[in-house]
Amino acid sequence: MIGIMAHLFDPLTLLAMLAGIGAVVLFQNGWRGTGRGFAALGPLLRADPAKDRAAARAAMLKIDQVAQLRGLACTDRVKTANVFLTDAARKLANCEKPEQFELWAAQVLADRAERHGGACKLWLSVADAAPALGMAGTIIGLVGMFAGMDDPASLGPSMALALLTTFYGVVIANVIAAPVAARLADLSERELAWQKEVVERMAAIARRENVPLRRASIREVA
Numbered sequence: 001m002i003g004i005m006a007h008l009f010d011p012l013t014l015l016a017m018l019a020g021i022g023a024v025v026l027f028q029n030g031w032r033g034t035g036r037g038f039a040a041l042g043p044l045l046r047a048d049p050a051k052d053r054a055a056a057r058a059a060m061l062k063i064d065q066v067a068q069l070r071g072l073a074c075t076d077r078v079k080t081a082n083v084f085l086t087d088a089a090r091k092l093a094n095c096e097k098p099e100q101f102e103l104w105a106a107q108v109l110a111d112r113a114e115r116h117g118g119a120c121k122l123w124l125s126v127a128d129a130a131p132a133l134g135m136a137g138t139i140i141g142l143v144g145m146f147a148g149m150d151d152p153a154s155l156g157p158s159m160a161l162a163l164l165t166t167f168y169g170v171v172i173a174n175v176i177a178a179p180v181a182a183r184l185a186d187l188s189e190r191e192l193a194w195q196k197e198v199v200e201r202m203a204a205i206a207r208r209e210n211v212p213l214r215r216a217s218i219r220e221v222a
Contacts, residue, residue, distance in 0.1 A: 010164055017133060017168045024129040029122050036115065037122025040184055049190035052082060056194055059085055060201050063092070072209045084108075084195055088202055098206035105199040109192060116188035123184065126177035134169020138162045 026034050062078045070077075076093035080086055088105065095101040141162025148154035 008164070008167065010160070013137070013161060013164050014168055017130070017137065017165060017172070020133045020136075021126055021129045021172065024133070025122060025125045028125045029118070033118050033122055037119045040116075040119035041180070043187065044180065044183055047187050047191070049187060049194065052191065053194035053197075055080065055082060056085055056198050059089075060198060063089055063202070064205055067205050067209050072206060075205075085198065088198060092202050092206060095206065098203055098210055101206050102199075102203050105203070109195060109199065112195070113188070113192055116184065116192070120181050120184045120188065123177045123181035127173045127181060130172035130177060131166075131169040134166045137165025137169075141165065 025037075029037065059078060059080045059082075063075050066074050066078055072095075073093050076090040078089055080089070087108075091104050092101055095104070139162075141158045141160070144158035144161065145155055148158060
């Protein structure tokens with residue numbers, strides 16, 4: 001078994017496969033998209049949408065209380081560790097009308113969804129390119145076999161090339177790239193879900209606090 005596993009690792013063949021996949025992915029996604037896709041590997045391991053959602057809901061209770069007692073202008077005093085929540089609270093405090101906040105939030109969420117989609121697209125590109133290049137390597141190996149039929153000693157390396165490229169393509173696509181893409185898509189969906197919840201809650205607070213009678217009562221309390 002160990003001997004078989006040793007034969008499965010051919011550095012030159014693997015390097016050629018990775019170089020071919022990298023060229024295809026770079027052509028499809030560009031430098032920026034490729035960099036974004038690999039940068040997403042960090043959050044892939046650290047992200048915890050359930051924890052972020054719980055923290056966001058706790059922060060929203062504080063923001064709601066501050067808005068009721070002090071008005072919207074003081075909502076940015078609620079400190080959170082999440083960058084999105086901090087930015088949203090600051091924007092809520094500085095917007096004169098609820099519509100301004102809603103437009104800002106819609107644009108931010110749309111941009112975030114686009115970035116997430118770009119990262120997923122890169123790994124889906126890897127999952128698509130790997131088997132295709134593996135098949136190309138298989139064809140090259142078979143051509144080498146048929147071209148060297150008069151020399152039995154040359155059949156082994158050509159057959160190994162044909163099988164290894166297919167093996168590497170299947171492993172890269174189904175063991176690495178496809179699971180990464182699926183995980184990124186799941187994290188994106190869950191993250192955007194709680195952020196949309198936050199936006200809807202903040203927009204409701206903004207509409208409530210911008211009622212003329214409500215603004216007048218806050219000024220009287222202050």
